[in-house]
Amino acid sequence: MSGRANSAESGGGAQANAPLTERGARTREKVLVAAREVFEERGFPDTRVAHIAHRAQVAYGSFYTYFPSKEAVFLEVADRLFAEMTDRGGVPASGASPAARIRRSNRSYYEGYLRNAKMMAIVEQVATFNEEFQELRRKHRATSITRTAGAIRRWQRDGLVPDDLDAEMTARALAAMIDHSLYLWIVQGDDTPDTQRLLDTLDALTHRALGLPDS
Amino acid sequence: MSGRANSAESGGGAQANAPLTERGARTREKVLVAAREVFEERGFPDTRVAHIAHRAQVAYGSFYTYFPSKEAVFLEVADRLFAEMTDRGGVPASGASPAARIRRSNRSYYEGYLRNAKMMAIVEQVATFNEEFQELRRKHRATSITRTAGAIRRWQRDGLVPDDLDAEMTARALAAMIDHSLYLWIVQGDDTPDTQRLLDTLDALTHRALGLPDS
Amino acid sequence: MSGRANSAESGGGAQANAPLTERGARTREKVLVAAREVFEERGFPDTRVAHIAHRAQVAYGSFYTYFPSKEAVFLEVADRLFAEMTDRGGVPASGASPAARIRRSNRSYYEGYLRNAKMMAIVEQVATFNEEFQELRRKHRATSITRTAGAIRRWQRDGLVPDDLDAEMTARALAAMIDHSLYLWIVQGDDTPDTQRLLDTLDALTHRALGLPDS
Amino acid sequence: MSGRANSAESGGGAQANAPLTERGARTREKVLVAAREVFEERGFPDTRVAHIAHRAQVAYGSFYTYFPSKEAVFLEVADRLFAEMTDRGGVPASGASPAARIRRSNRSYYEGYLRNAKMMAIVEQVATFNEEFQELRRKHRATSITRTAGAIRRWQRDGLVPDDLDAEMTARALAAMIDHSLYLWIVQGDDTPDTQRLLDTLDALTHRALGLPDS
DNA sequence: GATGAATGAGACTTCATTCAT
DNA sequence: CATGAATGAAGTCTCATTCAT
Numbered sequence A, B, C, D: 001m002s003g004r005a006n007s008a009e010s011g012g013g014a015q016a017n018a019p020l021t022e023r024g025a026r027t028r029e030k031v032l033v034a035a036r037e038v039f040e041e042r043g044f045p046d047t048r049v050a051h052i053a054h055r056a057q058v059a060y061g062s063f064y065t066y067f068p069s070k071e072a073v074f075l076e077v078a079d080r081l082f083a084e085m086t087d088r089g090g091v092p093a094s095g096a097s098p099a100a101r102i103r104r105s106n107r108s109y110y111e112g113y114l115r116n117a118k119m120m121a122i123v124e125q126v127a128t129f130n131e132e133f134q135e136l137r138r139k140h141r142a143t144s145i146t147r148t149a150g151a152i153r154r155w156q157r158d159g160l161v162p163d164d165l166d167a168e169m170t171a172r173a174l175a176a177m178i179d180h181s182l183y184l185w186i187v188q189g190d191d192t193p194d195t196q197r198l199l200d201t202l203d204a205l206t207h208r209a210l211g212l213p214d215s
Numbered sequence E: 001g002a003t004g005a006a007t008g009a010g011a012c013t014t015c016a017t018t019c020a021t
Numbered sequence F: 001c002a003t004g005a006a007t008g009a010a011g012t013c014t015c016a017t018t019c020a021t
Helices: A007-012 A022-042 A049-056 A060-066 A070-086 A098-115 A117-127 A131-157 A167-187 A195-209 B007-011 B022-042 B049-056 B060-066 B070-086 B098-115 B117-127 B131-157 B167-187 B195-209 C007-012 C022-042 C049-055 C060-066 C070-086 C098-115 C117-127 C131-157 C167-187 C195-209 D007-012 D022-042 D049-056 D060-066 D070-086 D098-115 D117-127 D131-157 D167-187 D195-209
Strands: none
Touching: A022 A049, A022 A060, A022 A070, A022 A117, A049 A060, A049 A070, A070 A098, A070 A117, A070 A131, A098 A117, A098 A131, A098 A167, A098 A195, A117 A131, A117 A167, A131 A167, A167 A195, A167 B167, A167 B195, A195 B167, A195 B195, B022 B049, B022 B060, B022 B070, B022 B117, B049 B060, B049 B070, B070 B098, B070 B117, B070 B131, B098 B117, B098 B167, B098 B195, B117 B131, B117 B167, B131 B167, B167 B195, C022 C049, C022 C060, C022 C070, C022 C117, C049 C060, C049 C070, C070 C098, C070 C117, C070 C131, C098 C117, C098 C131, C098 C167, C098 C195, C117 C131, C117 C167, C131 C167, C167 C195, C167 D167, C167 D195, C195 D167, C195 D195, D022 D049, D022 D060, D022 D070, D022 D117, D049 D060, D049 D070, D070 D098, D070 D117, D070 D131, D098 D117, D098 D131, D098 D167, D098 D195, D117 D131, D117 D167, D131 D167, D167 D195
């Protein structure tokens, strides 16, 4: 999961035409980077293959040398994004107090979201009409939720979190809260006067909702 | 249903070539209803004006007698939807305990969401690329959040909710949690085995997050 | 030709549905006036029947009660225009010197053109694509040219104008000069700093071209 | 033909998606030629992009590979036409007598007009409703008038033409006479029995109007 | 007669993808 | 493999005219 080597194959069904030459690989990369830029600037539906080719400084037709369709590049761009968002810097983070872990985990997610805000917007967009892509997202979400639910269950075993909470549903709901709050604020531009206040509130609500003792 | 007379004018900027005759009003309504149906079935981008006209059993051009564009009908369809979703059945709901109020309010929202699930999906979709529509939604959200924040502040004055919570941020975050949870579950079809468990969890989390005493 | 009574029938093929009632006649007139206004403002192709009806404050369908088509109103509007342009105020103008007659006649035409400048523009426009209307104009031009050619021939008989000039061709060419000069200046807005200079030049050129002795 | 290399760029604002390859250039030319043909046959408003594409034997969409709109091709077609009409075969024509120069210049213009009669009709047509095109024509006219006015002033200095004539107004009026006479005769099909008589009359009137001594 | 709703053929333009060079 | 030209189905919107009330 952290080896990024051929995330394309494993991750999202975006297959690569096995870039042969070194030069080919570089061109492919140029197109991929250009694609992300253009998607961020114009959104998926308003992105033209011509834009991507132009941005990547390759001929129109060359795009199709490396990707079979507009959707295909998008899937691969998104796949990289998911990998980056999911990947916490290898820190095991065990041993810390729940409060600290929540805070650390949330902050790390906020930062990733901020770093990739524009692309997250497009991801949301494509998720509203592309079934294949919905499936891809579902998988990523499931992975993340399973992990969070695991943590909650551990805390329940340790008596830190009340037993009557459904660990998985809770993980789901809290993830939804954080995801959507960030989305509305960063992407949809809801006027939130103060970033810190939003993030602090999210931390506090997570903490309380889990019934954790005041830190 | 409560003074919806000209919600089009007042509500969202979706104003219409007011049909002058009874007959015109009937046709317009037919188109509006057909539009919603088709939007629900195919999503916004895949809906053709031709589909709407056909469904409404009017000529292609008749669509344009009443709406200047696909966007315009959508705005009006959405406006009606928002009105329905926002409209709680006139029940004042004062006097009840916070726990009861939360539960009642949430359930009422769930039901509305379920009733309008398909359309909510399209609303989310259009919100990802149409600026005008984003603005419309922002307004509706603001209204709803202001109301919730008011309730929270009242509970804070009554000593039921801790003072250190930022009422508005909290209202925002909890609304995001509920909205997005329902969206992911109902619209995106996240496999949630059990409805009741999801709704109960949302109630419980809301309750706990607000620091309300166990009921 | 000067009795305006039923110029519609005689003039341009624009037939009237014999307005019966007094009130009908008044409505018809309203439409006709409105049509001219709108044609002047938007030109023929960009004029919609809806505009005319709206301007005349009659229902859309009522337009067709009085005129069978957009072209038909235009023909009738143009017919009135031609009548007005051709109609010199009943002044016989015989006996005056050629120089004086030319000057008087030109000035009278200039004034008419100025009064009707906008409509003259539309006339020119429609003449470029409507065969029926071209025919109508040809007739009017022929009448006017015949008259001018007659005057030239009389002057030739009187020894005032050289015999070697072809009277009809000359009449044609001079009319073209005056018409088109006014058109380019008034309608097409060629920047002519000074009206008087243009008109004086036209008079002088006409005078000299005819070989009339310096006045 | 005299440095027409990129008349499109220099001439009238009709600039093109410069085709990069030889093949592209050929196709573009095919479309341009086809466009002129169709415009001549049907006039501007009745010309469909489909007609042009069909005539050029390219796909519908290929038209848009080279021209952004019907207007754009027209502008370029017209630009070529103006260049051809303005371009006198490089003959300096100095030294000749005014009478000879006038005659030569007029004849050359007549011939050009005849060669391009159909297109001149369409030019006139478009000039009645397209502002951008009106501007283009104004410029061309101004160039031509300035040149003629210069000749007249020279003749005035040489005592061949009376000083009291306004050189520029005269140039304008005479150009209008010739242009419109040809237009009415060739394009509008005014029944002129004899070409030579018309042209001779135009020469004679020009000559006399300028007060030149009988040749 | 007056009204205004209904009609639907038709025009323009876009753009993902294919193909010739 | 690179290039960029070629394709053409598809979709939106217009508007003169007809028709039902």
